[in-house]
Amino acid sequence: MERLYAVFTNYEHDKISRDEAVNKIRLDTEEQLKEKFPEAESYEIIESFNVVAKEVFRSIILNEYKRCDGRDLTSLRNINCEVDMFKILHGSALFQRGQTQVFCTVTFDSLESSIKSDRIITAINGIKDKNFMLHYEFPPYATNEIGKVTGINRRELGHGALAEKALYPVIPKDFPFTIRVTSEVLESNGSSSMASACCGSLALMDAGVPISSAVAGVAIGLVTKNSLDKDEIEDYRLLTDILGIEDYNGDMDFKMAGTNKGITALQADIKLPGIPVKIVMEAIQQASGAKKEILQIMNKTISKPRTSRKESGPVVETVQVPLSKRGKFVGPGGYYLKKLQAETGVTISQVDEETFSIFAPTPSAMHEARDFITEICKDDQEQQLEFGAVYTATITEIRDTGVMVKLYPNMTAVLLHNSQLDQRKIKHPTALGLEVGQEIQVKYFGRDPADGRMRLSRKVLQSSATTVVKTLSDRSSIVMGESFSQSSSNSSQ
16 A cells, blocks of 8 residues: 555656556565465456555545646646648647647548548438548557557547547638548547647648637546445545546546637546536536636647648639530540549539539649640630521541531531431431531531530521521631621622
8 A cells, every 4th residue: 555655646757657666566466465365366466456556546636635646636737739840731730738649630632522432321321521520540659559550449439539529610611621630649648539639729720721719628537435325426526637547547537628618529438327417517617727728828839720821732723614615624525624633633523514613732733734724725716606607517527326527627526416417317427428528518506505515407408498608617717707708608609
C-alpha cells in the first residue's frame, strides 16, 4: 500500500515511468505471495493487486483532492498548438495536451468524390453525399507498442465518429469542396478523440475553411464513494481533462465538445448502473469552463479561418456551354471530356443543361483545362446558319444508319439519318447511290432543344416547293454579306 501511495503521489512520473513503477511493485508482490501461498494462481494474485491499486488511486483523489500528476481536480494539462506544419498540404495542425498528441491534415476534393457507393448503405438508405468526413487513426506506437497495423477497428470508428460530429455543425453547407480531415494520434494518454476535435478545428482554419466558430473538446472523469448500507453514491469527485489511468480507474469518461456558444457533441461512458442528473449537470458546467479555457489557448495560435486558401489548394469554376456546342464540348462518346481529365487531372460534372462544374487540383491545372476548353469550343460558322434555309452539304462518311455530313470545312460532322435522306424508306444510304465526297442539298431546321444536335433533312426537298440554296463551301460566303448574297443568287439560278 505504501509503495503504491508513493508512486501515485510522485508528481515527477509520466505515463511510462508510472506504469513501470506500478508493474515492478506488482511483480515483487506476486513473488512474495507465491512464496507464502504456493497454491495460489498468478491471475488471482494479479486481480487482487489490481483491486488494491485501484482503491489506493481513488482514495488519494477522494481524500486529498489531488491527482497522480499533481494537478487539482479542475486543472488542464499543458497545451501546445501549431498550424501550417507543411506548406504543400491544404491544411495541417498539431495539438498536444500533456502526453496526448494529435496531428491533423485537411484535404479538399470535388463534391462528387463524397458520394457513398457502399452496397449495404445504398440498399438501405440510397446514395448519399457528404461534404465533410473525419478519418481517425490510432496506430500502435501511440501507446508505445509494436503491433501490426490492420484495418480500422471499432474503437477508431467510434472515436472518429465523435470527433466528426463535434466539427460537423460548424462546417459551411455551401462549401464548394468535399473536406476530409485525417487525425493521426502520435501519442496518447487520455482523451485522444477530444484532442482530434481541437486539432481538426485548427487544421480547418489553417486550410481556409470558413467555419462558423472554433471547436474544442475535453473529457471529464468521475470517482465515487458508495455508502455501505444503501449502495448509493455518498461522495464523488469530478476530474477535468482525465489521464488514461484516471479513465481506467474511474467511473466515467464524459466527453464534451463545442464552441463558445454551445455544445456540438456529447458522449458518456459510465461504469456505474447509473448516476444522478445533478452529477451530469455539474460535469457539463465543469466541461464548459474547461472548453472556454482551451479555446482561449487555441485562439493564440489561430483565431479565425484564413481569408484565402493556400496556393497548393484546388480550384472550382463553372463554364457555360450552349446546347449547340455541347456535342463538340463532350465529343463522341465523351472523348474530349475523358481526354481533358486525363491530360490535366481535372474533374468535370454537369450542373444543368448548359452549365458544367470543373474541379482542378491546382490553379495551374485549371489554367490548362481552361485553355483546352477554349480551343475545342471556339466560335465557328454555326451561329450564321438560317432556320429553314437550304445548304450544300458534303458527305464525309457512310454508316448503316445514315451519312455523316459537313456544311463547311471546320465543322464537326453530323449524322443525317436514313429517315431524312429520301421520301422512300431505305435501309442503307448506298441504296440511293450516295458516296463519300458527294455534295447533297439539305434543309436546316435548327437544333434539337433536348440535346443540341443539328437537325437536317434531305427528304423535305423532294417536294415541289421552290427553295433558295445557300452554299457554305467558301467561308467568305457566310462572313461577308455581299459574297453570301452572290452565292445564294448563283445557287438559285
